Amino acid sequence: MSTARIECRSVTKRLPSGSQVLTILDRIDLAIEPGEFVAILGPSGSGKSTLLGLLAGLDRPTEGEIYVDGERIDTQDEDRLALLRRRKVGFVFQSFQLLGNLTALENVLLPLELARVEHARERANELLGAVGLAARSHHYPSQLSGGEQQRVALARAFAPRPAILFADEPTGNLDLATGGRVLELLIELRARERTTLVLVTHDLEVARLADRRVHLRAGRIERIESNTAVASP
Ligand SMILES: Nc1ncnc2c1ncn2[C@@H]1O[C@H](COP(=O)(O)OP(=O)(O)O)[C@@H](O)[C@H]1O
Numbered sequence: 001m002s003t004a005r006i007e008c009r010s011v012t013k014r015l016p017s018g019s020q021v022l023t024i025l026d027r028i029d030l031a032i033e034p035g036e037f038v039a040i041l042g043p044s045g046s047g048k049s050t051l052l053g054l055l056a057g058l059d060r061p062t063e064g065e066i067y068v069d070g071e072r073i074d075t076q077d078e079d080r081l082a083l084l085r086r087r088k089v090g091f092v093f094q095s096f097q098l099l100g101n102l103t104a105l106e107n108v109l110l111p112l113e114l115a116r117v118e119h120a121r122e123r124a125n126e127l128l129g130a131v132g133l134a135a136r137s138h139h140y141p142s143q144l145s146g147g148e149q150q151r152v153a154l155a156r157a158f159a160p161r162p163a164i165l166f167a168d169e170p171t172g173n174l175d176l177a178t179g180g181r182v183l184e185l186l187i188e189l190r191a192r193e194r195t196t197l198v199l200v201t202h203d204l205e206v207a208r209l210a211d212r213r214v215h216l217r218a219g220r221i222e223r224i225e226s227n228t229a230v231a232s233p
């Protein structure tokens with residue numbers, strides 16, 4: 001299994017908005033250690049999704065530097081970034097993002113086949129079992145409930161054994177009880193697979209389980225709480 005230490009150094013993200021320039025993230029310093037579970041908290045619009053996109057190599061900062069295992073990534077070309085994401089990174093989004101013309105099993109298999117993982121079918125079936133959907137593996141997303149679709153998305157994200165998994169409000173489209181079960185599964189799988197997890201959530205009970213809680217406000221780190229002591233950013 002690969003690991004990944006991700007570090008942001010004074011990362012700023014600005015975007016043009018009409019005649020103005022908005023500062024979406026302002027001089028963020030943050031390192032995610034291998035094996036850590038970090039929760040990102042903050043009001044809507046505080047920059048949580050933007051920060052996740054930068055950490056995951058989906059987006060580039062306006063200023064500052066981002067390193068993965070000591071290798072600077074924000075200046076790399078798109079091909080190299082795509083390779084890095086495929087090797088190290090998994091995602092779970094609010095909107096599931098399953099492919100509608102593929103069955104649950106085929107959705108989980110796809111990243112394994114792209115990465116040429118051996119015993120892909122066994123791994124995919126194992127993960128579908130772990131999220132309680134062994135009996136639904138030949139169903140299409142449209143035949144599954146929202147909670148079931150997100151469980152397929154969890155299986156798909158963990159299947160290639162990413163070093164780090166990013167989840168952006170993965171229960172934002174689910175009711176409270178269903179969302180709670182999905183978060184429980186996410187935490188269980190993360191512990192079992194020993195995956196580093198960066199989770200954006202409004203669920204304080206789940207955030208309390210995290211090694212650290214990073215509070216964002218208006219594009220800045222307001223404070224970081226760790227489960228041992230309160231640290232400054
Ligand atoms: N592509 C974009 N163009 C203009 N503004 C954007 C864009 N993406 C995000 N923003 C703005 O940046 C701020 C932070 O967005 P986001 O990272 O999505 O926040 P959060 O995930 O915390 O709700 C918001 O004010 C949002 O409107």
Ligand SMILES: [Mg+2]
Nearest residue numbers: 048049050168
């Ligand atoms: Mg968001």
